[in-house]
Amino acid sequence: MPFESDKIMFEIYRESTYSGEYRVVYFTELQDHNKEAEINRAAAGEHVFDGFIRPYKKDLAKETIGKLLDRMNAGEKLSSEEIAQQLKLFMPS
Secondary structure (H helix, E strand, O other): OOOHHHOEEEEEEEOOOOOOOEEEEEHHHOOOOOHHHHHHHHHHOEEEEEEEEOOOOHHHHHHHHHHHHHHHHOOOOOOHHHHHHHHHHHOOO
16 A cells, blocks of 8 residues: 555646647656756746645546547646646545
8 A cells, every 4th residue: 555655746837849739747756867868848838737636546537637638639628626636536635
């Protein structure tokens, strides 16, 4: 059973490059070979939302985040409050 302290830190951001796509980075799951590049890419982008998800049901949480990204990349505008509401079940209190 994972501990509450084993949560996964993430950030949703919009790329600052020509594509302007919304992406997510799971900071606590980065490996040494891609850590610096992924952090730099997220830092160069426009911050949208960040937080932690519990390791319990993390696959479902990542699927939910993926669906949110699909909606935003399709042009839907989601506020931080709407994103938080969708992720409420997966985020520690």
